[in-house]
Amino acid sequence: MDELPKKIVVVGNGPVSIEIAQFFNLVETEVIFLTNNEELIPGADTFLNDYILDKLKQDGIKLFINTEYKSSGNDTIIINGEKIEFDLLINANSRGAVLPPIDINIKLTENGFIEVDEELKTNIDSIYAIGDVNGKSYLAHVGSAQGLFAINNIQGIKGAMNYRIYPLNIYSVPEMAQIGMTEQEVENEGISYKVSEFPFMANGKALIEGNTEGMVRIISDKTFGEVLGVQIIGANATDMISEAAAFVEMEATIYDVSRTIHAHPTISEVFLEAGFEAVDKSIMK
Amino acid sequence: MDELPKKIVVVGNGPVSIEIAQFFNLVETEVIFLTNNEELIPGADTFLNDYILDKLKQDGIKLFINTEYKSSGNDTIIINGEKIEFDLLINANSRGAVLPPIDINIKLTENGFIEVDEELKTNIDSIYAIGDVNGKSYLAHVGSAQGLFAINNIQGIKGAMNYRIYPLNIYSVPEMAQIGMTEQEVENEGISYKVSEFPFMANGKALIEGNTEGMVRIISDKTFGEVLGVQIIGANATDMISEAAAFVEMEATIYDVSRTIHAHPTISEVFLEAGFEAVDKSIMK
Numbered sequence: 001m002d003e004l005p006k007k008i009v010v011v012g013n014g015p016v017s018i019e020i021a022q023f024f025n026l027v028e029t030e031v032i033f034l035t036n037n038e039e040l041i042p043g044a045d046t047f048l049n050d051y052i053l054d055k056l057k058q059d060g061i062k063l064f065i066n067t068e069y070k071s072s073g074n075d076t077i078i079i080n081g082e083k084i085e086f087d088l089l090i091n092a093n094s095r096g097a098v099l100p101p102i103d104i105n106i107k108l109t110e111n112g113f114i115e116v117d118e119e120l121k122t123n124i125d126s127i128y129a130i131g132d133v134n135g136k137s138y139l140a141h142v143g144s145a146q147g148l149f150a151i152n153n154i155q156g157i158k159g160a161m162n163y164r165i166y167p168l169n170i171y172s173v174p175e176m177a178q179i180g181m182t183e184q185e186v187e188n189e190g191i192s193y194k195v196s197e198f199p200f201m202a203n204g205k206a207l208i209e210g211n212t213e214g215m216v217r218i219i220s221d222k223t224f225g226e227v228l229g230v231q232i233i234g235a236n237a238t239d240m241i242s243e244a245a246a247f248v249e250m251e252a253t254i255y256d257v258s259r260t261i262h263a264h265p266t267i268s269e270v271f272l273e274a275g276f277e278a279v280d281k282s283i284m285k
Numbered sequence: 286m287d288e289l290p291k292k293i294v295v296v297g298n299g300p301v302s303i304e305i306a307q308f309f310n311l312v313e314t315e316v317i318f319l320t321n322n323e324e325l326i327p328g329a330d331t332f333l334n335d336y337i338l339d340k341l342k343q344d345g346i347k348l349f350i351n352t353e354y355k356s357s358g359n360d361t362i363i364i365n366g367e368k369i370e371f372d373l374l375i376n377a378n379s380r381g382a383v384l385p386p387i388d389i390n391i392k393l394t395e396n397g398f399i400e401v402d403e404e405l406k407t408n409i410d411s412i413y414a415i416g417d418v419n420g421k422s423y424l425a426h427v428g429s430a431q432g433l434f435a436i437n438n439i440q441g442i443k444g445a446m447n448y449r450i451y452p453l454n455i456y457s458v459p460e461m462a463q464i465g466m467t468e469q470e471v472e473n474e475g476i477s478y479k480v481s482e483f484p485f486m487a488n489g490k491a492l493i494e495g496n497t498e499g500m501v502r503i504i505s506d507k508t509f510g511e512v513l514g515v516q517i518i519g520a521n522a523t524d525m526i527s528e529a530a531a532f533v534e535m536e537a538t539i540y541d542v543s544r545t546i547h548a549h550p551t552i553s554e555v556f557l558e559a560g561f562e563a564v565d566k567s568i569m570k
Binding site: 145245247267 | 424425426427429430450451452453454462490521523524525526527528530531532534535537541542544545546547548549550551552553556
Protein backbone atom coordinates (compact mmCIF):
# COMPACT_ATOMS: atom_id res chain seq x y z
CA MET A 1 0.00 0.00 0.00
CA ASP A 2 1.22 3.49 -0.80
CA GLU A 3 -1.20 5.25 1.52
CA LEU A 4 -2.78 4.53 4.88
CA PRO A 5 -6.24 2.99 4.50
CA LYS A 6 -9.21 5.23 5.39
CA LYS A 7 -11.23 2.44 6.97
CA ILE A 8 -10.17 -1.00 8.18
CA VAL A 9 -11.73 -4.03 9.79
CA VAL A 10 -9.61 -5.95 12.32
CA VAL A 11 -10.87 -9.49 12.83
CA GLY A 12 -9.51 -11.49 15.70
CA ASN A 13 -8.75 -11.69 19.36
CA GLY A 14 -5.66 -11.64 21.47
CA PRO A 15 -2.94 -9.03 21.97
CA VAL A 16 -2.01 -8.56 18.30
CA SER A 17 -5.55 -7.65 17.21
CA ILE A 18 -5.77 -4.98 19.94
CA GLU A 19 -2.30 -3.61 19.14
CA ILE A 20 -3.16 -3.32 15.42
CA ALA A 21 -6.57 -1.74 16.09
CA GLN A 22 -5.07 0.88 18.41
CA PHE A 23 -2.21 1.61 16.01
CA PHE A 24 -4.52 2.33 13.07
CA ASN A 25 -6.80 4.37 15.32
CA LEU A 26 -3.76 6.41 16.35
CA VAL A 27 -2.91 7.25 12.72
CA GLU A 28 -6.54 8.32 12.24
CA THR A 29 -7.83 5.40 10.25
CA GLU A 30 -11.46 4.45 11.01
CA VAL A 31 -11.28 1.11 12.79
CA ILE A 32 -13.93 -1.60 13.14
CA PHE A 33 -13.00 -4.37 15.57
CA LEU A 34 -14.72 -7.69 15.15
CA THR A 35 -14.47 -10.95 17.05
CA ASN A 36 -16.67 -14.01 17.41
CA ASN A 37 -15.19 -14.60 20.89
CA GLU A 38 -16.74 -13.41 24.13
CA GLU A 39 -13.41 -12.14 25.41
CA LEU A 40 -10.99 -9.78 23.71
CA ILE A 41 -7.95 -11.60 25.09
CA PRO A 42 -8.59 -15.27 25.86
CA GLY A 43 -6.71 -16.28 29.00
CA ALA A 44 -6.45 -12.75 30.37
CA ASP A 45 -8.09 -11.82 33.67
CA THR A 46 -11.59 -10.32 33.28
CA PHE A 47 -10.21 -7.20 34.95
CA LEU A 48 -7.82 -6.64 32.03
CA ASN A 49 -10.41 -7.61 29.42
CA ASP A 50 -12.97 -5.16 30.84
CA TYR A 51 -10.37 -2.39 31.07
CA ILE A 52 -9.18 -2.68 27.47
CA LEU A 53 -12.74 -3.03 26.17
CA ASP A 54 -13.61 0.35 27.74
CA LYS A 55 -10.38 1.79 26.38
CA LEU A 56 -11.08 0.73 22.79
CA LYS A 57 -14.57 2.27 23.10
CA GLN A 58 -13.07 5.53 24.42
CA ASP A 59 -10.61 5.47 21.51
CA GLY A 60 -13.63 5.62 19.19
CA ILE A 61 -13.10 2.13 17.76
CA LYS A 62 -16.37 0.45 16.63
CA LEU A 63 -16.59 -2.88 18.46
CA PHE A 64 -18.48 -6.04 17.55
CA ILE A 65 -17.79 -8.61 20.28
CA ASN A 66 -19.16 -12.16 20.24
CA THR A 67 -20.41 -11.44 16.74
CA GLU A 68 -20.49 -13.63 13.62
CA TYR A 69 -19.77 -12.12 10.23
CA LYS A 70 -19.92 -13.03 6.58
CA SER A 71 -17.50 -11.94 3.92
CA SER A 72 -19.18 -10.40 0.87
CA GLY A 73 -16.59 -9.74 -1.82
CA ASN A 74 -13.20 -8.05 -1.49
CA ASP A 75 -14.21 -4.86 0.25
CA THR A 76 -17.46 -5.64 2.05
CA ILE A 77 -18.40 -7.59 5.14
CA ILE A 78 -21.83 -8.40 6.53
CA ILE A 79 -22.25 -7.94 10.30
CA ASN A 80 -25.71 -8.49 11.86
CA GLY A 81 -27.25 -8.31 8.40
CA GLU A 82 -25.67 -4.94 7.70
CA LYS A 83 -23.20 -4.39 4.82
CA ILE A 84 -20.00 -2.65 5.92
CA GLU A 85 -17.41 -1.44 3.39
CA PHE A 86 -13.70 -1.24 4.13
CA ASP A 87 -10.35 -0.51 2.46
CA LEU A 88 -8.49 -3.26 4.27
CA LEU A 89 -9.36 -6.27 6.39
CA ILE A 90 -6.71 -7.62 8.76
CA ASN A 91 -7.16 -11.16 10.02
CA ALA A 92 -5.44 -11.44 13.41
CA ASN A 93 -7.12 -14.69 14.44
CA SER A 94 -4.98 -17.54 15.64
CA ARG A 95 -4.51 -20.30 13.09
CA GLY A 96 -3.51 -23.96 13.01
CA ALA A 97 -0.08 -25.33 12.27
CA VAL A 98 1.36 -24.58 8.83
CA LEU A 99 3.52 -27.50 7.71
CA PRO A 100 6.01 -27.45 4.85
CA PRO A 101 5.39 -30.06 2.13
CA ILE A 102 6.93 -33.14 3.78
CA ASP A 103 6.68 -36.88 3.34
CA ILE A 104 6.69 -37.56 7.09
CA ASN A 105 3.28 -38.41 8.45
CA ILE A 106 3.01 -36.03 11.42
CA LYS A 107 -0.21 -36.50 13.36
CA LEU A 108 -2.40 -33.42 13.84
CA THR A 109 -5.04 -32.63 16.46
CA GLU A 110 -8.69 -31.96 15.56
CA ASN A 111 -7.97 -28.21 15.61
CA GLY A 112 -5.15 -28.47 13.09
CA PHE A 113 -2.17 -28.33 15.47
CA ILE A 114 0.68 -30.85 15.72
CA GLU A 115 -0.15 -33.44 18.38
CA VAL A 116 2.52 -33.71 21.08
CA ASP A 117 2.87 -35.65 24.31
CA GLU A 118 3.91 -34.19 27.68
CA GLU A 119 7.55 -34.11 26.55
CA LEU A 120 6.47 -32.21 23.40
CA LYS A 121 7.29 -35.23 21.23
CA THR A 122 5.21 -35.84 18.09
CA ASN A 123 4.00 -39.25 16.93
CA ILE A 124 7.44 -39.63 15.27
CA ASP A 125 9.92 -40.64 17.93
CA SER A 126 12.75 -38.32 16.86
CA ILE A 127 10.62 -35.24 16.14
CA TYR A 128 9.52 -32.69 18.74
CA ALA A 129 7.19 -29.77 18.07
CA ILE A 130 7.62 -26.52 20.00
CA GLY A 131 5.97 -23.13 19.68
CA ASP A 132 2.54 -22.24 18.29
CA VAL A 133 2.46 -25.25 15.93
CA ASN A 134 1.53 -27.47 18.90
CA GLY A 135 -1.39 -25.22 19.88
CA LYS A 136 -0.43 -24.98 23.55
CA SER A 137 0.42 -21.27 23.45
CA TYR A 138 0.76 -18.55 20.81
CA LEU A 139 3.41 -16.69 22.81
CA ALA A 140 7.01 -16.51 21.57
CA HIS A 141 8.52 -16.78 25.06
CA VAL A 142 6.46 -19.87 25.86
CA GLY A 143 7.75 -21.33 22.57
CA SER A 144 11.33 -20.59 23.69
CA ALA A 145 10.67 -22.18 27.07
CA GLN A 146 9.23 -25.25 25.31
CA GLY A 147 12.41 -25.47 23.23
CA LEU A 148 14.62 -25.51 26.31
CA PHE A 149 12.25 -27.96 28.00
CA ALA A 150 12.32 -30.33 25.00
CA ILE A 151 16.12 -30.22 24.77
CA ASN A 152 16.40 -30.91 28.50
CA ASN A 153 14.06 -33.88 28.10
CA ILE A 154 16.12 -35.24 25.18
CA GLN A 155 19.20 -34.94 27.39
CA GLY A 156 17.46 -36.88 30.15
CA ILE A 157 16.60 -33.92 32.37
CA LYS A 158 12.94 -34.74 32.94
CA GLY A 159 10.34 -32.41 34.39
CA ALA A 160 6.87 -31.04 33.80
CA MET A 161 6.24 -27.85 31.88
CA ASN A 162 4.21 -25.49 34.07
CA TYR A 163 1.85 -23.53 31.81
CA ARG A 164 0.61 -21.41 34.67
CA ILE A 165 3.71 -19.37 35.29
CA TYR A 166 4.26 -17.45 32.09
CA PRO A 167 3.75 -13.76 31.42
CA LEU A 168 1.05 -12.53 29.03
CA ASN A 169 1.94 -9.12 27.60
CA ILE A 170 -0.34 -6.79 25.70
CA TYR A 171 1.37 -3.82 24.02
CA SER A 172 -1.81 -1.77 24.13
CA VAL A 173 -2.25 1.84 25.27
CA PRO A 174 -1.84 1.62 28.21
CA GLU A 175 0.26 -1.54 28.32
CA MET A 176 -1.17 -4.53 30.20
CA ALA A 177 0.49 -7.66 31.56
CA GLN A 178 -0.29 -10.61 33.79
CA ILE A 179 1.39 -13.66 35.28
CA GLY A 180 0.14 -16.67 37.19
CA MET A 181 -3.48 -17.42 37.88
CA THR A 182 -6.33 -15.08 37.00
CA GLU A 183 -8.93 -14.18 39.63
CA GLN A 184 -11.42 -16.36 37.73
CA GLU A 185 -9.10 -19.39 37.87
CA VAL A 186 -8.51 -18.89 41.60
CA GLU A 187 -12.27 -18.61 42.16
CA ASN A 188 -12.98 -21.74 40.09
CA GLU A 189 -10.51 -23.72 42.17
CA GLY A 190 -12.29 -22.64 45.33
CA ILE A 191 -9.16 -21.05 46.81
CA SER A 192 -9.78 -18.46 49.52
CA TYR A 193 -8.02 -15.37 48.15
CA LYS A 194 -7.39 -11.69 48.58
CA VAL A 195 -6.95 -9.00 45.90
CA SER A 196 -4.70 -6.07 46.77
CA GLU A 197 -4.37 -3.13 44.41
CA PHE A 198 -2.21 -0.05 44.24
CA PRO A 199 -2.73 2.75 41.69
CA PHE A 200 0.12 4.38 39.73
CA MET A 201 -1.56 7.70 40.61
CA ALA A 202 -0.23 7.37 44.17
CA ASN A 203 3.36 6.58 43.09
CA GLY A 204 5.85 9.46 43.17
CA LYS A 205 7.92 8.40 40.16
CA ALA A 206 4.78 7.81 38.05
CA LEU A 207 3.66 11.35 38.93
CA ILE A 208 7.10 12.73 37.94
CA GLU A 209 6.90 10.92 34.61
CA GLY A 210 3.25 11.84 34.03
CA ASN A 211 2.29 8.17 33.66
CA THR A 212 -0.42 8.00 36.30
CA GLU A 213 -2.85 5.69 34.49
CA GLY A 214 -2.93 2.14 35.74
CA MET A 215 -2.36 -0.06 38.75
CA VAL A 216 -0.88 -3.29 40.02
CA ARG A 217 -3.15 -6.05 41.36
CA ILE A 218 -1.85 -8.94 43.42
CA ILE A 219 -4.00 -12.02 43.96
CA SER A 220 -2.77 -13.93 47.00
CA ASP A 221 -3.83 -17.03 48.88
CA LYS A 222 -5.55 -16.08 52.14
CA THR A 223 -4.18 -18.97 54.21
CA PHE A 224 -0.42 -18.76 53.57
CA GLY A 225 -0.19 -15.53 51.61
CA GLU A 226 1.28 -17.11 48.47
CA VAL A 227 1.28 -14.78 45.48
CA LEU A 228 -0.91 -16.63 42.96
CA GLY A 229 -1.25 -14.06 40.22
CA VAL A 230 -0.37 -10.49 39.32
CA GLN A 231 -1.86 -8.09 36.81
CA ILE A 232 -0.45 -4.73 35.80
CA ILE A 233 -1.95 -1.93 33.72
CA GLY A 234 0.19 1.11 32.88
CA ALA A 235 3.28 2.43 31.14
CA ASN A 236 5.98 -0.26 30.94
CA ALA A 237 3.68 -2.92 32.45
CA THR A 238 5.14 -5.41 29.95
CA ASP A 239 8.61 -5.07 31.47
CA MET A 240 7.42 -4.61 35.06
CA ILE A 241 5.73 -8.02 34.98
CA SER A 242 9.22 -9.59 35.25
CA GLU A 243 9.45 -8.72 38.96
CA ALA A 244 6.09 -10.41 39.52
CA ALA A 245 7.36 -13.39 37.49
CA ALA A 246 10.33 -13.70 39.85
CA PHE A 247 8.03 -13.73 42.91
CA VAL A 248 5.56 -16.21 41.40
CA GLU A 249 8.36 -18.52 40.16
CA MET A 250 9.91 -18.50 43.67
CA GLU A 251 6.51 -19.23 45.29
CA ALA A 252 6.92 -16.02 47.27
CA THR A 253 4.31 -14.87 49.76
CA ILE A 254 2.83 -11.43 50.13
CA TYR A 255 5.08 -11.11 53.22
CA ASP A 256 8.14 -11.62 51.03
CA VAL A 257 6.89 -8.90 48.66
CA SER A 258 6.40 -6.54 51.63
CA ARG A 259 9.87 -7.30 53.00
CA THR A 260 11.70 -6.66 49.73
CA ILE A 261 13.20 -3.18 49.88
CA HIS A 262 12.23 -1.28 46.74
CA ALA A 263 14.32 1.70 45.70
CA HIS A 264 12.84 5.17 45.98
CA PRO A 265 11.85 6.83 43.71
CA THR A 266 10.85 4.02 41.36
CA ILE A 267 7.65 2.78 39.77
CA SER A 268 8.43 -0.63 41.28
CA GLU A 269 7.34 0.71 44.70
CA VAL A 270 3.77 -0.09 43.58
CA PHE A 271 4.59 -3.78 44.29
CA LEU A 272 5.69 -2.93 47.81
CA GLU A 273 2.55 -0.88 48.44
CA ALA A 274 0.26 -3.60 47.06
CA GLY A 275 2.15 -6.01 49.35
CA PHE A 276 1.52 -3.74 52.35
CA GLU A 277 -2.15 -3.51 51.29
CA ALA A 278 -2.42 -7.31 51.42
CA VAL A 279 -0.66 -7.66 54.79
CA ASP A 280 -2.25 -4.62 56.45
CA LYS A 281 -2.61 -1.45 54.42
CA SER A 282 -0.52 0.53 51.95
CA ILE A 283 1.30 3.62 53.18
CA MET A 284 0.86 5.97 50.23
CA LYS A 285 -2.70 5.14 49.14
CA MET B 286 19.56 32.75 40.76
CA ASP B 287 17.98 34.27 37.68
CA GLU B 288 20.37 32.68 35.21
CA LEU B 289 22.21 29.40 34.95
CA PRO B 290 25.77 29.67 36.28
CA LYS B 291 28.58 29.60 33.71
CA LYS B 292 30.93 27.54 35.84
CA ILE B 293 30.25 25.43 38.91
CA VAL B 294 32.15 23.24 41.31
CA VAL B 295 30.37 20.14 42.63
CA VAL B 296 31.96 18.85 45.83
CA GLY B 297 30.98 15.48 47.13
CA ASN B 298 30.48 11.83 46.41
CA GLY B 299 27.52 9.54 46.02
CA PRO B 300 24.64 9.49 43.55
CA VAL B 301 23.44 13.07 44.10
CA SER B 302 26.79 14.66 43.28
CA ILE B 303 26.96 12.73 39.99
CA GLU B 304 23.35 13.54 39.11
CA ILE B 305 23.94 17.27 39.72
CA ALA B 306 27.24 17.31 37.81
CA GLN B 307 25.67 15.61 34.77
CA PHE B 308 22.61 17.89 34.90
CA PHE B 309 24.65 21.10 34.81
CA ASN B 310 26.89 19.64 32.10
CA LEU B 311 23.75 18.90 30.08
CA VAL B 312 22.61 22.54 30.27
CA GLU B 313 26.10 23.58 29.11
CA THR B 314 27.50 24.87 32.37
CA GLU B 315 31.23 24.20 32.83
CA VAL B 316 31.47 21.62 35.61
CA ILE B 317 34.35 20.81 37.95
CA PHE B 318 33.83 17.70 40.05
CA LEU B 319 35.77 17.40 43.25
CA THR B 320 35.93 14.71 45.91
CA ASN B 321 38.43 13.78 48.60
CA ASN B 322 37.23 10.16 48.39
CA GLU B 323 38.86 7.47 46.30
CA GLU B 324 35.53 6.27 44.96
CA LEU B 325 32.83 8.32 43.28
CA ILE B 326 30.05 6.25 44.87
CA PRO B 327 31.05 4.64 48.17
CA GLY B 328 29.47 1.20 48.46
CA ALA B 329 29.00 0.76 44.71
CA ASP B 330 30.78 -2.03 42.85
CA THR B 331 34.08 -0.99 41.28
CA PHE B 332 32.56 -1.93 37.94
CA LEU B 333 29.95 0.83 38.31
CA ASN B 334 32.43 3.32 39.75
CA ASP B 335 34.84 2.80 36.85
CA TYR B 336 32.03 3.04 34.29
CA ILE B 337 30.65 6.34 35.58
CA LEU B 338 34.13 7.82 36.01
CA ASP B 339 34.80 7.22 32.30
CA LYS B 340 31.38 8.63 31.47
CA LEU B 341 31.94 11.88 33.37
CA LYS B 342 35.29 12.27 31.57
CA GLN B 343 33.61 11.70 28.20
CA ASP B 344 30.97 14.28 29.19
CA GLY B 345 33.81 16.81 29.45
CA ILE B 346 33.52 17.26 33.21
CA LYS B 347 36.82 18.19 34.92
CA LEU B 348 37.46 15.60 37.63
CA PHE B 349 39.53 15.81 40.79
CA ILE B 350 39.26 12.48 42.59
CA ASN B 351 40.92 11.73 45.93
CA THR B 352 41.88 15.40 46.08
CA GLU B 353 41.94 17.84 48.98
CA TYR B 354 40.88 21.44 48.45
CA LYS B 355 40.89 24.75 50.27
CA SER B 356 38.21 27.37 50.08
CA SER B 357 39.54 30.84 49.28
CA GLY B 358 36.76 33.39 49.48
CA ASN B 359 33.27 33.21 48.00
CA ASP B 360 34.12 32.43 44.39
CA THR B 361 37.50 30.78 44.48
CA ILE B 362 38.79 27.38 45.51
CA ILE B 363 42.37 26.13 45.69
CA ILE B 364 43.01 22.65 44.25
CA ASN B 365 46.57 21.30 44.16
CA GLY B 366 47.88 24.81 44.77
CA GLU B 367 45.97 26.22 41.80
CA LYS B 368 43.30 28.91 42.20
CA ILE B 369 40.04 28.04 40.44
CA GLU B 370 37.20 30.55 40.10
CA PHE B 371 33.52 29.55 39.95
CA ASP B 372 30.03 31.08 39.90
CA LEU B 373 28.52 28.47 42.19
CA LEU B 374 29.79 25.74 44.50
CA ILE B 375 27.42 22.89 45.36
CA ASN B 376 28.25 20.82 48.41
CA ALA B 377 26.79 17.35 47.92
CA ASN B 378 28.80 15.68 50.65
CA SER B 379 27.01 13.61 53.25
CA ARG B 380 26.61 15.34 56.59
CA GLY B 381 25.94 14.41 60.21
CA ALA B 382 22.61 14.46 61.98
CA VAL B 383 20.90 17.84 62.27
CA LEU B 384 18.95 18.00 65.50
CA PRO B 385 16.31 20.56 66.40
CA PRO B 386 16.98 22.55 69.59
CA ILE B 387 15.82 20.05 72.24
CA ASP B 388 16.36 19.53 75.94
CA ILE B 389 16.64 15.76 75.59
CA ASN B 390 20.20 14.52 75.81
CA ILE B 391 20.46 12.29 72.73
CA LYS B 392 23.83 10.57 72.44
CA LEU B 393 25.75 11.07 69.20
CA THR B 394 28.49 8.98 67.57
CA GLU B 395 31.98 10.32 66.90
CA ASN B 396 30.94 11.17 63.33
CA GLY B 397 27.98 13.28 64.42
CA PHE B 398 25.18 10.78 63.89
CA ILE B 399 22.60 9.65 66.45
CA GLU B 400 23.81 6.51 68.19
CA VAL B 401 21.34 3.61 67.94
CA ASP B 402 21.38 -0.03 68.97
CA GLU B 403 20.44 -2.99 66.78
CA GLU B 404 16.74 -2.18 67.23
CA LEU B 405 17.44 1.42 66.15
CA LYS B 406 16.75 2.67 69.68
CA THR B 407 18.68 5.71 70.94
CA ASN B 408 20.11 6.07 74.45
CA ILE B 409 16.62 7.27 75.50
CA ASP B 410 14.41 4.23 75.93
CA SER B 411 11.33 5.62 74.17
CA ILE B 412 13.12 7.29 71.25
CA TYR B 413 14.15 5.53 68.05
CA ALA B 414 16.16 7.11 65.25
CA ILE B 415 15.57 6.03 61.64
CA GLY B 416 16.88 7.36 58.34
CA ASP B 417 20.12 9.22 57.61
CA VAL B 418 20.32 10.72 61.14
CA ASN B 419 21.64 7.37 62.41
CA GLY B 420 24.39 7.25 59.79
CA LYS B 421 23.65 3.71 58.67
CA SER B 422 22.45 4.67 55.19
CA TYR B 423 21.71 7.89 53.28
CA LEU B 424 19.05 6.18 51.14
CA ALA B 425 15.37 7.13 51.54
CA HIS B 426 14.12 3.56 50.99
CA VAL B 427 16.51 2.17 53.63
CA GLY B 428 15.14 4.87 55.97
CA SER B 429 11.58 3.66 55.22
CA ALA B 430 12.61 0.06 55.82
CA GLN B 431 14.19 1.11 59.14
CA GLY B 432 10.91 2.79 60.11
CA LEU B 433 8.92 -0.40 59.50
CA PHE B 434 11.61 -2.44 61.26
CA ALA B 435 11.56 -0.16 64.33
CA ILE B 436 7.75 -0.23 64.54
CA ASN B 437 7.78 -4.03 64.25
CA ASN B 438 10.33 -4.19 67.07
CA ILE B 439 8.23 -1.89 69.26
CA GLN B 440 5.27 -4.21 68.63
CA GLY B 441 7.36 -7.21 69.66
CA ILE B 442 8.09 -8.53 66.17
CA LYS B 443 11.83 -8.96 66.55
CA GLY B 444 14.32 -9.57 63.76
CA ALA B 445 17.60 -8.35 62.35
CA MET B 446 17.80 -5.63 59.73
CA ASN B 447 19.76 -6.95 56.74
CA TYR B 448 21.78 -4.08 55.29
CA ARG B 449 23.04 -6.18 52.42
CA ILE B 450 19.80 -6.53 50.50
CA TYR B 451 18.88 -3.01 49.52
CA PRO B 452 19.02 -1.39 46.10
CA LEU B 453 21.44 1.46 45.35
CA ASN B 454 20.16 3.63 42.50
CA ILE B 455 22.11 6.25 40.59
CA TYR B 456 20.03 8.47 38.29
CA SER B 457 23.02 9.15 36.07
CA VAL B 458 23.22 9.01 32.27
CA PRO B 459 23.02 6.08 31.74
CA GLU B 460 21.23 4.99 34.90
CA MET B 461 23.03 2.54 37.20
CA ALA B 462 21.74 0.30 39.97
CA GLN B 463 22.92 -2.53 42.18
CA ILE B 464 21.62 -4.87 44.84
CA GLY B 465 23.25 -7.35 47.18
CA MET B 466 26.97 -7.91 47.47
CA THR B 467 29.52 -6.22 45.25
CA GLU B 468 32.20 -8.30 43.53
CA GLN B 469 34.75 -6.82 45.95
CA GLU B 470 32.72 -7.92 49.00
CA VAL B 471 32.33 -11.43 47.59
CA GLU B 472 36.07 -11.57 46.93
CA ASN B 473 36.91 -10.30 50.42
CA GLU B 474 34.77 -13.03 51.96
CA GLY B 475 36.66 -15.64 49.97
CA ILE B 476 33.51 -16.94 48.28
CA SER B 477 34.05 -18.84 45.05
CA TYR B 478 31.95 -16.90 42.54
CA LYS B 479 31.04 -16.43 38.92
CA VAL B 480 30.20 -13.21 37.05
CA SER B 481 27.76 -13.50 34.16
CA GLU B 482 27.03 -10.51 31.96
CA PHE B 483 24.61 -9.76 29.18
CA PRO B 484 24.71 -6.55 27.11
CA PHE B 485 21.59 -4.50 26.24
CA MET B 486 23.04 -4.35 22.69
CA ALA B 487 21.97 -7.99 22.19
CA ASN B 488 18.41 -7.46 23.47
CA GLY B 489 15.70 -7.02 20.84
CA LYS B 490 13.53 -4.57 22.79
CA ALA B 491 16.55 -2.42 23.70
CA LEU B 492 17.42 -2.28 19.98
CA ILE B 493 13.81 -1.28 19.13
CA GLU B 494 13.94 1.50 21.73
CA GLY B 495 17.45 2.62 20.74
CA ASN B 496 18.70 2.12 24.30
CA THR B 497 21.59 -0.22 23.59
CA GLU B 498 24.09 1.15 26.12
CA GLY B 499 24.56 -0.95 29.23
CA MET B 500 24.40 -4.46 30.60
CA VAL B 501 23.30 -6.62 33.47
CA ARG B 502 25.87 -8.40 35.64
CA ILE B 503 24.96 -11.24 37.97
CA ILE B 504 27.39 -12.36 40.66
CA SER B 505 26.54 -15.88 41.81
CA ASP B 506 27.98 -18.39 44.23
CA LYS B 507 29.83 -21.13 42.34
CA THR B 508 28.86 -23.98 44.69
CA PHE B 509 25.07 -23.62 44.91
CA GLY B 510 24.43 -20.95 42.32
CA GLU B 511 22.88 -18.45 44.76
CA VAL B 512 22.49 -14.98 43.29
CA LEU B 513 24.65 -12.83 45.57
CA GLY B 514 24.59 -9.51 43.79
CA VAL B 515 23.35 -7.82 40.63
CA GLN B 516 24.47 -4.66 38.87
CA ILE B 517 22.71 -2.95 36.00
CA ILE B 518 23.82 -0.12 33.73
CA GLY B 519 21.36 1.27 31.17
CA ALA B 520 18.06 3.02 30.54
CA ASN B 521 15.60 2.29 33.38
CA ALA B 522 18.23 0.37 35.39
CA THR B 523 16.83 2.02 38.53
CA ASP B 524 13.44 0.34 38.05
CA MET B 525 14.84 -2.90 36.60
CA ILE B 526 16.80 -3.55 39.79
CA SER B 527 13.49 -4.51 41.47
CA GLU B 528 13.43 -7.88 39.68
CA ALA B 529 16.95 -8.54 40.95
CA ALA B 530 15.82 -7.47 44.43
CA ALA B 531 13.04 -10.08 44.31
CA PHE B 532 15.53 -12.83 43.39
CA VAL B 533 18.10 -11.80 46.01
CA GLU B 534 15.45 -11.42 48.74
CA MET B 535 14.13 -14.92 47.92
CA GLU B 536 17.68 -16.38 47.98
CA ALA B 537 17.13 -17.52 44.41
CA THR B 538 19.79 -19.38 42.47
CA ILE B 539 20.97 -18.75 38.96
CA TYR B 540 18.92 -21.84 38.00
CA ASP B 541 15.77 -20.12 39.27
CA VAL B 542 16.62 -17.05 37.17
CA SER B 543 17.11 -19.27 34.09
CA ARG B 544 13.84 -21.08 34.71
CA THR B 545 11.72 -17.94 35.08
CA ILE B 546 9.95 -17.33 31.77
CA HIS B 547 10.53 -13.74 30.70
CA ALA B 548 8.11 -12.18 28.23
CA HIS B 549 9.30 -11.43 24.71
CA PRO B 550 9.98 -8.74 23.63
CA THR B 551 11.09 -7.09 26.89
CA ILE B 552 14.28 -5.59 28.27
CA SER B 553 13.89 -7.98 31.23
CA GLU B 554 15.08 -10.84 28.98
CA VAL B 555 18.62 -9.66 29.80
CA PHE B 556 18.19 -11.34 33.21
CA LEU B 557 17.24 -14.62 31.56
CA GLU B 558 20.23 -14.43 29.21
CA ALA B 559 22.64 -13.60 32.04
CA GLY B 560 21.14 -16.57 33.90
CA PHE B 561 21.77 -18.83 30.89
CA GLU B 562 25.32 -17.44 30.70
CA ALA B 563 25.93 -18.50 34.32
CA VAL B 564 24.43 -21.98 33.89
CA ASP B 565 25.84 -22.68 30.42
CA LYS B 566 25.78 -19.89 27.87
CA SER B 567 23.38 -17.18 26.73
CA ILE B 568 21.38 -17.74 23.56
CA MET B 569 21.42 -14.27 22.02
CA LYS B 570 24.97 -13.14 22.86
